[in-house]
Amino acid sequence: MTPTPANSDLQRVLELIGRRSTTDRKMGYAWMIVPVLPIAMATFIGAAVLGIIVSAISRMGTVPQPQNAQSALRPIVGEILALYGLAIIGFYLVLLIGAVGFYYLLDRRNRHFVRQRLLFSNLQHYLSITQSAHPAEAISRLGHISEDSIFSEQQRPAGVWAILFLFVSPIVGLIAAYDLTHDLNIHEELQANYQATLADAFREASYQTPTFSASKLHKRDPLLFTILSAITAGLFWIYWFYTLLKDYNDHFAEQARFEDQVLGLLKPSAPTRVCKSCGGNIPENARFCPSCGTQAD
Numbered sequence: 001m002t003p004t005p006a007n008s009d010l011q012r013v014l015e016l017i018g019r020r021s022t023t024d025r026k027m028g029y030a031w032m033i034v035p036v037l038p039i040a041m042a043t044f045i046g047a048a049v050l051g052i053i054v055s056a057i058s059r060m061g062t063v064p065q066p067q068n069a070q071s072a073l074r075p076i077v078g079e080i081l082a083l084y085g086l087a088i089i090g091f092y093l094v095l096l097i098g099a100v101g102f103y104y105l106l107d108r109r110n111r112h113f114v115r116q117r118l119l120f121s122n123l124q125h126y127l128s129i130t131q132s133a134h135p136a137e138a139i140s141r142l143g144h145i146s147e148d149s150i151f152s153e154q155q156r157p158a159g160v161w162a163i164l165f166l167f168v169s170p171i172v173g174l175i176a177a178y179d180l181t182h183d184l185n186i187h188e189e190l191q192a193n194y195q196a197t198l199a200d201a202f203r204e205a206s207y208q209t210p211t212f213s214a215s216k217l218h219k220r221d222p223l224l225f226t227i228l229s230a231i232t233a234g235l236f237w238i239y240w241f242y243t244l245l246k247d248y249n250d251h252f253a254e255q256a257r258f259e260d261q262v263l264g265l266l267k268p269s270a271p272t273r274v275c276k277s278c279g280g281n282i283p284e285n286a287r288f289c290p291s292c293g294t295q296a297d
Contacts, residue, residue, distance in 0.1 A: 009122050009123075009125050009126035009129065010126050010266060012122045013119060013122050013123050013126060013262075013266065014263070014266070014267070016115055016118055016119040016122065017119065017259045017262070017263055019115055020115065020252075020255070020256060020259065022111075023108070023111035023112050023114075023115045024108070024111075024112050024115075024252040024255065024256070025104075025108045025111075025252075026249045026252060026253075027104060027105070027108070027245050027248070027249065029242075029245060031101050031104075031241075031245060032238070032241065032242060032245070033097060033101075034097055034098050034101040034102075034241055035234075035237050035238045035240075035241040036238060037093075037094050037097060038094045038098075038170075038234070039234060039235070039238070041087075041090045041091075041094060044090075045083065045086075045087050045090070048083050049083065052076060052079050052080060052083065055076070055079075056076045095165065095166050095169055096166070098165055098169060098173060099162040099163070099165040099166050099169075100162070102158075102161060102162055102165055102172075102173065102176050103158045103159065103161070103162035104158075105176070105180060105244060105245075105248075106156045106157075106158035106161055106162075106176065106180070107158040108248065109156065109180060109183065109184075109248065110155050110156060110158060112248075112252065112255075113149075113153045113183075113187060114155075116191070116255065117146060117149050117150065117153065119259075120142065120145070120146045120149070120194055121143075121146045123142070123198075123262070124139060124142035124143050124146055124201070127139050127142070127201050127202070127204070127205040128140075128143075130205045130206070136201075136204045136205075137200075137204075138197050138198075138200035138201040138203075138204055139201045139204055139205070141197045141201075142194065142197055142198065142201050145190060145193055145194045145197065146194075148190065149187075149190050152186050152190065153183065153186070153187060153190075156176075156179060156180075156183075161176050170234075170237075174226055174229065174237075177222070177225070177226075177237075177240055177241070177244060178222040178223075178225075178226060179222075180244055180248075181220045181222040181225065181240075181243070181244065181247075182222045184218060184220075184247055184248065184251065185217075185218070185219055185220065187251075188215060188216075188217050188218065188251065189217065191215060191255070191258075192214070192215055192217065195212045195215065195258060196212075198210075198212070198262075199211070199212060202265060207265055208265065210261060210262075210265055212258060212261060213257065213258075213261075215251075215254050215255075215258065216250065216254060218243075218247045218250075218251075220243055220247065225240045225243075228240075275294060276294075277294040278294070
C-alpha cells in the first residue's frame with residue numbers, strides 16, 4: 001500500500017524525534033579539564049621554576065670553592081631541561097584536549113540544529129496537509145520560521161575549528177566560544193517563537209490545542225564574557241566553558257520534553273482500562289492484565 005503524503009511526513013517527524021539520542025549528545029562536566037588544565041599547568045610550571053631558582057641560590061651559597069660552582073650547576077641545568085621537556089609535553093596535551101573538546105561542542109551544536117530544522121520543516125508540512133481551517137495562518141508562519149533558521153543557523157565546521165585550535169589557541173577557542181554562545185541565544189529565540197506558533201498550528205490542523213511549557217532562554221552575553229575572560233587573565237574562561245556545557249545540555253533536555261509533547265499529540269497513547277484486581281492499566285484490546293494476569297472484564 002502506497003503511503004499518503006501525510007503519513008510519509010508523519011513518519012519522517014517520528015524518525016527525526018527518534019534521532020535525538022545520537023544528535024543531542026550531552027557532554028559530562030569532566031570536560032571542564034579543557035579550561036582548567038592550562039591554568040593548572042601554568043601554575044605548576046611557574047611554581048617549579050620558582051623552586052629551581054630558590055634551590056639554585058641555596059646551592060650556590062653553600063659552595064665552599066669557586067671551582068666547585070660548575071659541579072653545583074649541573075643538577076640545576078638538568079632540572080631546567082627536565083622542566084622544559086615537561087612544559088612542551090603539557091603544552092601539546094593542553095592543545096589536543098582543547099581541540100577535541102571544541103570539536104564535540106561544535107559537532108553536537110551542528111547536529112542538533114540540523115535535526116531540529118528538519119523536524120520543524122517536516123512538522124509544518126504535515127500540518128499543512130492535514131489542516132482544516134482556512135486560511136492556515138499559523139501553519140504558514142511555521143514555514144517562515146523554518147526558513148529564517150536556515151540563514152541564522154549556519155554550520156560551524158567542527159573539524160576545521162579543532163585543527164585551527166591546535167595552531168591559534170587561545171584566540172580560536174574564544175571565537176568558537178563566542179559563536180557557540182551567540183548561536184544558542186538565536187536558536188532559543190527561534191524555538192520559543194516556533195513553539196508559540198505551533199500551538200495555533202495544531203488547532204488549525206484540528207488537533208487539541210496544546211499548552212507547551214515555556215523554554216528557558218539563557219541569554220548569555222558573549223561579548224561581555226570575552227571581556228571578562230581577558231581582564232581576569234583567563235579565570236572567567238573557566239565559568240564560560242562551564243556555561244557552554246550546561247546551557248546546551250539543558251537546552252537538549254528541554255527540547256526532548258517539548259518533542260515528547262508533540263509526539264503525544266501526533267500519536268496519542270492507546271486507551272486503557274483500570275484492572276479491578278491490582279489497579280494497573282490494561283490496554284483496551286487486551287484480554288488479561290499485563291501486571292497481574294487477571295482476566296479483563
